[in-house]
Amino acid sequence: MTKRSNLKRRKSTAKSRQNRKRGGVLSAMRRWWKWALIPLAIAVLGVVYLDYVVRSKFEGKKWALPARVYARPLELYAGLPLQREAFLEELRGLGYQFSSSAGRPGQVAIEGDWVRVHSRGFGFWDKQEPALTFAARFSAAGIVADLQDGRGRDLPLVRMEPQEIGGIYPAHMEDRLLVRLEDIPPLLGEALIAVEDRDFLRHHGISLRSIARATLANIRAGGVVQGGSTLTQQLVKNFYLNQQRSLVRKALEALMALSLDARYSKAEILETYLNEVYLGQSGSRGIHGFALGAQHYFRQPLNELEVHQIALLVGLVKGASYYNPWRHPERATARRNLVLEVMADSGLITTRDKDLASQQPLDLVKSNSDSIYSYPSFIELVKRQLQRDYRPEDLRSEGLRVFTTLSPTVQKAAESSLANRLRQLEQKYGMTSDTLQGAVVVEAVGNGEVLAVVGDRNGKYNGFNRALDAHRAIGSLVKPAVYLTALSKPEQYSLITPLDDSAITVESAGGQSWQPRNFSREAHGQVPLYQALSKSYNQATARLGTELGVEDVLATLRRLGLEDDVPALPSVLLGAVDLSPLQVSKLYQTIASEGIFTEQRAILSVLDSRGQALKRYPLVSETRFEADVMHLLQYALQATMREGTGRSAYQILDEQWQVAGKTGTTNEQRDSWFAGYSGDHLGVVWIGRDDNGPTPLTGATGALTVWSDLFAQLSSRPLLPVKPTNVEYLWVDPHNATLGGANCVGSELIPFVKGSEPRIKGHCEYRQNPVVHWLKGLWSPR
Amino acid sequence: MKKLNRNPGTVFMRGAALGLISSALVLAGCATYTPAPAPAPAPESETGSASRPAPAIPKQEPERAVDRLLEESRSQLAARDWQAAIASAERGLRINRREAELYLLIAEAYRGLGNGDRSVQFARQGLRHAAEGSRTAKALHNLVAAGEVLR
Known part of the structure; x- marks a missing residue:
């Protein structure tokens, strides 16, 4: 009995121990799930937060835009004192390309005495000036002698677009010219996709295929030669994150790219990328976006770029410093030509176009011709006048356009x-x-x-x-x-x-x-x-x-x-x-x-x-x-x-x-x-x-x-004071304050306010025989 | 370049003058000759003709450009777009600052904006350049009077 009861007791003890153990595991499991839920909840919250970050920046004001400062627009009309060379210099400052026919906006052609111009349209404070073809002829004395439209009819007045002469920048010195997708040449967007992210239209923000392709290429090359980041990931990295390289940052980048792709259209993402991307440096000023890049390297608007210029800009995305075309023209040319190859392989341009474009020079403006820092003394005056009416933070972030009175030709003449x-x-x-x-x-x-x-x-x-x-x-x-x-x-x-x-x-x-x-x-x-x-x-x-x-x-x-x-x-x-x-x-x-x-x-x-x-x-x-x-x-x-x-x-x-x-x-x-x-x-x-x-x-x-x-x-008219009605000119002897005459030695023709003239006639020593003088007067023009 | 005066009176005077040449030559012996004075500062007369040597750059009035801007400013004024009318007239003044009509348009625009002080100021400046008794001068005088009331 005792044995049995002992056995029973032992069994029951073991059972209860087993039950206790089972209960402990369950409770441990319950406890574990509780702990496991916390990181999950954190992860969910993290994703929600990341999504919030993605949305708030993407839908709000994306960038602090600098105030852009423009010179006075040149107004051309027949009779304007202007040397032909000064006009051509003005056109060079505006980035006009010399061509044989001036067939496109931003082009100029010299045809004998005439300078034929295809101007660009420009939105002024009072109205939009349309793009226009016109021709100007200059006299030897430095005057606009004729101004005609494309059909040879006289034009009364042409207002050119103004040169951009400076800016008021945010503290981080990022500069960009915003451009909408519909204003971007389609070839540029297509070339960018072909070179940087050919699956852009198919993937959901990240591309496993791209990552696999890049990994394979890197293994084959024995080093990092290709990245697997999509355009969306690149945008996330530049737009939201810092340049730090770490796994955590890479994971954040992927999550945010997925979120961005889920929330926004490909067009919106591409437009933002085209405005965000870093394309170079001008002193302390960062050149961002393709529109400003086109101005920086070619002094031309985007819509005037040719194939070889588009290819260079697309090539610079990979490394604007490494491929800096002024410092490393060979590298830049090789990169540009590689982009042209990709464009041809993708069917964006023909092989002939590729060959022609590959033979083109880089076509850059001079590296020191950036007008943005050209006129610091004048810009200082502008800033002081602006500060009377605007807060400094608005000047640095609201993208204001400031039209000034600066004449670049007068400024250059004054400096020299x-x-x-x-x-x-x-x-x-x-x-x-x-x-x-x-x-x-x-x-x-x-x-x-x-x-x-x-x-x-x-x-x-x-x-x-x-x-x-x-x-x-x-x-x-x-x-x-x-x-x-x-x-x-x-x-x-x-x-x-x-x-x-x-x-x-x-x-x-x-x-x-x-x-x-x-x-x-x-x-x-x-x-x-x-x-x-x-x-x-x-x-x-x-x-x-x-x-x-x-x-x-x-x-x-x-x-x-x-x-x-x-x-x-x-x-x-x-x-x-x-x-x-x-x-x-x-x-x-x-x-x-x-x-x-x-x-x-x-x-x-x-x-x-x-x-x-x-x-x-x-x-x-x-x-x-x-x-x-x-x-x-x-x-x-x-x-x-x-x-x-x-x-x-x-x-x-x-x-x-x-x-x-x-x-x-x-x-x-x-x-x-x-x-x-x-x-x-x-x-x-x-x-x-x-x-x-x-x-x-x-x-x-x-x-x-x-x-x-x-x-x-200076192209300037002489001083020709107009005589007021209350003034009369009289021949007087200024040293004796007496009336004189045109034929009297020492007499001068001097103006007087009526009533203040001398009354006394002085002695007159003739310059010449008075009769001869009188006769000469009869024959002289009146 | 001005044309020589060819009216009959002058021709007669010139003919008569030839008869006096011999006596003039007698007198010539006792005259004192000196070079002409250095060119003095040259005024333009009210009519705009220079009475002294022509400047190096020949004067070409850019009337067509100013006319275009006058026209533009007038139509903006008619549309009660005061600021645009002022801006167009100012463009005209950059080309010819002595065009009284441009001052008139600016003065009228400021009157439209209810700024009597400015209206009077520009009307007064216009009067400096308006021909006396002209339609523009009368309009400018009226604006000065009206502006004084607004003040």
């Missing part, structure tokens, strides 16, 4: 004039190289549009911008304000009012005395007012300014456009006013525009990324001085160029070319200034040293030479 002349001056005066610095500002007369800004002798230097930020004493550039103050009182002053140029001492309010001296250290006795200005006599000017009152002269300066607070000290009368070249340009714009003050503009309009106008910057101007008074001042400033301190300009300029201007030199010749204008252009030049040390230069021997070199290159 400054650089060349500074080098010559340093040699001439035995100065160490790079001692001198300079700045140039050029504006269009009448509308305040800034055409060029040079802030350093190296026009490409992107640093201290002297045109905007170097505030230096302006010296005699202030004198027109003194004389304008006087001429605004025609009952007291005319151009021939005698001024005393003897030595002068001015007592200032603080008990200090100021004794200005002429540059020559000589006094000139009594001089007619206009000559005191044209010859820049300090003593006569100081005396006149003191008579008028410093406050009145400052008021004139403010009306001309001065915004800074300047203390009313007597030394202001001779230019103890610190201004930048840009500020000086503002004052002289009012003079050149015959008394019309005009707001300076570097920007014409800003559009959003869809081409909608956000803001226009219209012409803002107002009458600040009467036309009659300004006419007199312009006469004196023209006399400066004919017979005064600016006359050496005519060693460079055509003798018949009418211009006006004023030289400026400061104490110890620390600053050399010139401000002058023709009928179309106003230019201000400053030369000096950054340490404010003395130079051997006056305004005439320094800045004027740069200005003259520059204006000799």
